Amino acid sequence: MIEVSNIEKSFDGTPVLKGISCVFETGKCNLLLGGSGTGKSVLLQCIVGLMKPDIGSITFDGTVYTNSKVDIRQEIRRKIGMLFQGSALFDSMTVAQNVEFPLQMLTPEMTPAERRERVEFCLKRVGLENAGDKMPAEISGGMKKRVGIARAIAPHCTYLFCDEPNSGLDPATSIKIDELIREITHEYGITTVIVTHDMNSVVEIGEHIIFLHKGHKLWDGTKEEILNAEVPELKEFIFSSSLVRAAKKVDDESEGGLAAITEGATNGGGI
Amino acid sequence: MLKTLGTFVLFLRGMVTRTERFSVLWTRTIDEAILIGVDSIVIVSIVSAFIGAVTCVQIAYNLTNPLIPQSTIGYMVREMTILELAPTITSIVLAGKVGSSIAGGLGTMRITEQVSALEVMGINSTSYLVLPRIIAALVMFPMLVILAMTLSIVGGYLAGTLTGVMTAQDYIEGIRTDFIPYNILFALIKAVVFAFLVSGISAFKGYNTTGGALEVGAASTGAVTNSIIAILIADFALAALLL
Numbered sequence: 001m002i003e004v005s006n007i008e009k010s011f012d013g014t015p016v017l018k019g020i021s022c023v024f025e026t027g028k029c030n031l032l033l034g035g036s037g038t039g040k041s042v043l044l045q046c047i048v049g050l051m052k053p054d055i056g057s058i059t060f061d062g063t064v065y066t067n068s069k070v071d072i073r074q075e076i077r078r079k080i081g082m083l084f085q086g087s088a089l090f091d092s093m094t095v096a097q098n099v100e101f102p103l104q105m106l107t108p109e110m111t112p113a114e115r116r117e118r119v120e121f122c123l124k125r126v127g128l129e130n131a132g133d134k135m136p137a138e139i140s141g142g143m144k145k146r147v148g149i150a151r152a153i154a155p156h157c158t159y160l161f162c163d164e165p166n167s168g169l170d171p172a173t174s175i176k177i178d179e180l181i182r183e184i185t186h187e188y189g190i191t192t193v194i195v196t197h198d199m200n201s202v203v204e205i206g207e208h209i210i211f212l213h214k215g216h217k218l219w220d221g222t223k224e225e226i227l228n229a230e231v232p233e234l235k236e237f238i239f240s241s242s243l244v245r246a247a248k249k250v251d252d253e254s255e256g257g258l259a260a261i262t263e264g265a266t267n268g269g270g271i
Numbered sequence: 272m273l274k275t276l277g278t279f280v281l282f283l284r285g286m287v288t289r290t291e292r293f294s295v296l297w298t299r300t301i302d303e304a305i306l307i308g309v310d311s312i313v314i315v316s317i318v319s320a321f322i323g324a325v326t327c328v329q330i331a332y333n334l335t336n337p338l339i340p341q342s343t344i345g346y347m348v349r350e351m352t353i354l355e356l357a358p359t360i361t362s363i364v365l366a367g368k369v370g371s372s373i374a375g376g377l378g379t380m381r382i383t384e385q386v387s388a389l390e391v392m393g394i395n396s397t398s399y400l401v402l403p404r405i406i407a408a409l410v411m412f413p414m415l416v417i418l419a420m421t422l423s424i425v426g427g428y429l430a431g432t433l434t435g436v437m438t439a440q441d442y443i444e445g446i447r448t449d450f451i452p453y454n455i456l457f458a459l460i461k462a463v464v465f466a467f468l469v470s471g472i473s474a475f476k477g478y479n480t481t482g483g484a485l486e487v488g489a490a491s492t493g494a495v496t497n498s499i500i501a502i503l504i505a506d507f508a509l510a511a512l513l514l
Contacts, residue, residue, distance in 0.1 A: 048391050070289065077393035088384035102392050108292065161391075 001026045002047065002159065002191055007056035009042055016042050017053070018215040026061075027189045029182055029205040031196055034212035035237060040195045041085075041163060043212070047193065048080055048161055049073060060159065078106050081152025083162040083181075087144035089136040095147050096132035099123060102155045122150040126180060142173035146180065153184060160185065162194040166201060178204040199241035202226060211237070279475050286397040286405075299403035300410075307369050307404070307470075308411030312418065318364050319419035322356050323348060323426030331436035341437045345445020348427040350454070357419040358458045359506050362412065362465035366498035370473040373404055374494035377477030378487035386478070401474040405467065412466030413459045420458065461509055468501040 002024040009017040016039045024030040032040045045051040047058055049065065058065045060076050089098050099119045103110055110118070123129050126146040131139060139147070145165055152160055162181060166174035182205040185192040194201065202209060206223035213233045221229065226238065238244055290296065330344045377400060380386050389396040424446060431437045473494035480490045 050387055050390055074393045077391065080391055080393075082388065082391045084384045084388060086383055088388040090385055090388075091383075105291070105295065105392060105394055108294075155392075 001061055002193070003059040004043070004047065005057045005059070007043065007046055007053045007058070009039075009046060009051065009053050016215050017046070019056075020212070020215075020217045021056075022210050022217055022220060024191055024193050025208055026191045027186065028192070028207040029185050030191070030193045031202060031206045031209045032193060032212060033196060033202060033206075033209050033237075035197055038212045039215045040197075040212055044161060044163055044193065044195050048082060049077060078155065079158040081155070081157030081160045083145065083148040083152055083160070083165055085163045085167050087136070087141075087148040089144055089147055089151070091136050093136075094132065095128065095134050095136065095139065096123065098136070098147055099132075099150045099154050102151060106155050118154060119150075122154045123147075125153070125184070126150045141168050142170075142177065145169065145177050149177075149180060149184065153188070156188075158190055160190050160192040162192065164195055164197075166196065166198050171200065174198065174200055175204060181205060199238065199244060213237075278479075279471070282397065282401075282475055282478070283471065285395070286402045288398075289395045290398040290402065291395065295399070296403060296406075299399065300406045303403045303407035304411050306372070307365075307407045308414060311365060311368055311411075311415060314364060314368060315361055315415045315419055316422050319357060319361065319422040320426035320429075322360060323352060323423030323428075324430030326351055326356065326423070327427035327431045327442075328434060328436060331431065341441040342445035342448060344431060344437055345427070345442040346448045347445075348442075349424060349446050349450075352423040352427070353420055353454045353458050355506075357423055358416045358461040358465065359502065361416050361419040362462065362469060362502050363499055365412065365415065365465075366469045366473075366502060367495050369408065370469050370494045370498045371491040373470060373473040374477035374480075375487055375491045377401070377474060378480035378490040381478060381480045382483060382487060397478065401478060404474055405470045408466040408470035409463055412469075413462040416458060416462040420455075457509075457513055460513065461506065464505050464509060465502050468505060469498045472498045472501060 004020060004022050004024075007017050007020045008015065020039075020043060032043060034040050042051065046053045053066060056066070060079070063072060063076060065073060065076050089095075090101065093101065096119050099122050100115050103115045103118060107115075119132070120129065123132055126149050128143060128146050128150065131143060131147075136144060136147070160181070165177050165181060169177065178201050181192060181194065184190070194205070196202070202223055206226070209219075209221060209223060209226055210217055211219040211229075211231070211234050219229050219231045219234050226234070229235065291299075327344060327348050330347050334341075334344060377386075380400070386396045386400070389399060428439065428442050428446075431442050432439045476490045476494040476497070477487075480486050
């Protein structure tokens with residue numbers, strides 16, 4: 001479990017995060033939802049340690065991360081896996097070398113044979129068992145995301161962070177990536193935090209959703225609750241999404257479009 | 272200016288605190304040494320051989336006084352090559368080739384979040400990415416300068432003898448006249464200082480790139496420009512201090 005307490009962050013005097021407190025639950029897909037410029041990615045970067053918050057604290061399973069000693073921070077960082085928006089694969093390495101890299105760096109006690117075995121397992125887990133020898137430039141955006149996930153889980157991470165995992169992907173591939181993230185989260189019981197503004201992801205994997213707006217946390221709850229939330233900014237966000245607008249259009253013309261989403265959200269399934 | 276200098280010092284300090292394992296550092300340094308050193312042999316060889324040849328021909332063209340012995344040409348080629356042309360011109364060439372490569376490579380890694388990926392894994396990105404490049408440059412620049420010295424003198428010999436401006440005997444006599452071994456040491460000191468400036472400045476520029484592809488290009492250009500200016504200032508300072 002990750003606890004964020006009263007996080008504030010400003011850039012050149014402009015506040016971006018304004019006293020955000022929330023809890024990311026273990027074994028669940030926690031979504032940081034919000035429009036562009038609401039501070040989602042900044043909050044994520046504060047949590048993983050790429051940015052230092054001005055005020056507030058972040059706790060990983062009871063261990064305070066912010067302002068702690070370098071050794072403690074290092075220890076926590078080694079439990080973190082992250083899928084970046086652009087995948088951030090090392091372009092001078094093959095797919096297999098990318099997945100092996102954190103093992104080489106973080107677990108020197110592993111033998112080369114053990115590392116190879118783990119790489120093969122992780123690539124197989126994300127459905128890329130035949131792509132190990134390819135270079136990142138030779139694979140598609142969806143495959144890059146899968147490699148990113150394989151690299152993140154290779155060193156047995158406890159916390160998985162995903163920064164807009166669906167950006168640049170077609171809807172079908174987005175759903176596959178979402179499903180993969182959900183499966184991995186449940187399979188390994190890890191704490192997953194996903195930054196997104198995609199309502200598809202909310203319906204697909206939103207087990208715990210935190211809605212940010214202008215640097216504030218306005219709402220948190222489950223996907224079953226989100227359509228009934230009485231927060232105007234959240235309603236506006238939801239009903240401006242292309243998914244809901246399309247469903248509403250179908251709803252207006254016939255019956256069942258918006259109802260299908262509501263039903264899907266309530267039943268815990270996709271649309 | 273002072274703020275940039277302070278940031279540069281902190282950048283270098285971050286590189287040597289909490290370094291990666293020796294085996295990782297060794298492998299990375301060897302990889303970088305190949306990119307910086309081995310891959311630069313051709314360009315350094317071509318430039319230095321032609322500089323030696325042109326120096327020899329131009330000195331011969333200007334040396335018309337019959338009272339001055341022809342061996343003076345070889346002497347002057349040697350002195351100019353060892354003291355100035357080999358270390359400085361080689362370093363300027365390397366600032367263009369290696370400096371832009373370092374800045375462009377790190378800049379691209381920065382904007383594509385590869386540096387962030389290293390940091391999230393708990394890896395000291397400056398130690399992993401920058402330290403091996405600087406160590407490799409410190410080792411390879413002097414080697415390339417020694418190669419440049421040798422090929423410049425050989426280039427001068429070939430140009431002098433093949434064009435008929437002087438005999439081989441005169442050239443070799445000039446090369447051996449009043450040789451001061453300290454000049455070699457001075458040239459190698461210059462090479463090490465220039466190596467640090469080129470690799471350090473280029474890495475700093477690349478590592479701190481923000482924005483997109485345009486900024487990576489700007490970082491590469493800035494790295495080359497600043498490295499060359501730094502080389503010229505250091506060249507003068509070292510000559511004033513050590514000669």
